[in-house]
Amino acid sequence: MRRRYSKGQGGQRRGVAVSAVALALAAASGSACATDVFRLEGFGAVSRSMGGAATAFDTGPAGMMTNPATLSLMQTDNAFLLGVDLVTTDIDVRNQSTGESVSSSNHSANHGP
Numbered sequence: 001m002r003r004r005y006s007k008g009q010g011g012q013r014r015g016v017a018v019s020a021v022a023l024a025l026a027a028a029s030g031s032a033c034a035t036d037v038f039r040l041e042g043f044g045a046v047s048r049s050m051g052g053a054a055t056a057f058d059t060g061p062a063g064m065m066t067n068p069a070t071l072s073l074m075q076t077d078n079a080f081l082l083g084v085d086l087v088t089t090d091i092d093v094r095n096q097s098t099g100e101s102v103s104s105s106n107h108s109a110n111h112g113p
Helices: 008-028 044-049 060-065 068-073
Strands: 092-094 101-103
């Protein structure tokens, strides 16, 4: 014999209210595409593979960029890291009230941020 338990009217209303609030927040939230240009996703391969986390973890010589104390966790051998990042920008801005637009690629000789 199985018993079925019902949430009742109060539980269903609360579930609908929570779902409505969650849906409203999801619909109202926009996407954020901003980031610090010179610290995109960490320093070194280990930090980047962990999504930029490197403060309390031995990430090798790149640890001196986030927490120099983690250098004491390294083995006492030689290490060398070389990394190259290419940072480019393509910014397009449009004034919603006047309709005027400007692009970073054709507005001036300054093509950087």
